[in-house]
Amino acid sequence: MIVCVCNAISDHEIRDWVKLGGSTLEELKSDLGLGTCCGKCHDCAHEVLAEAANKAPVLASRELRRQPTE
Numbered sequence: 219m220i221v222c223v224c225n226a227i228s229d230h231e232i233r234d235w236v237k238l239g240g241s242t243l244e245e246l247k248s249d250l251g252l253g254t255c256c257g258k259c260h261d262c263a264h265e266v267l268a269e270a271a272n273k274a275p276v277l278a279s280r281e282l283r284r285q286p287t288e
Contacts, residue, residue: 221262224255229266236270243267 219229227250235250243264246252253260 221266222252222259224259225251227252227259227263232263232266233270236267241267241271 221227221229221232231250232246232252235246240246240249243253243260246263246267247254252263
């Protein structure tokens with residue numbers, strides 16, 4: 219389902235983002251642009267984020283994703 223209509227961000231994208239180490243609504247806004255227009259999606263996004271965080275194993279930490287590869 220589409221969570222953020224303004225930026226076309228789905229619950230699947232949020233779940234995948236959590237698997238990559240995302241964890242907060244602020245990070246979600248920064249990384250995916252969710253809720254940066256009208257903000258009506260914040261409640262739904264928070265629910266999807268909380269559910270995904272409880273179910274998904276983290277595949278990589280945020281620090282590891284930010285380090286350049288050599």
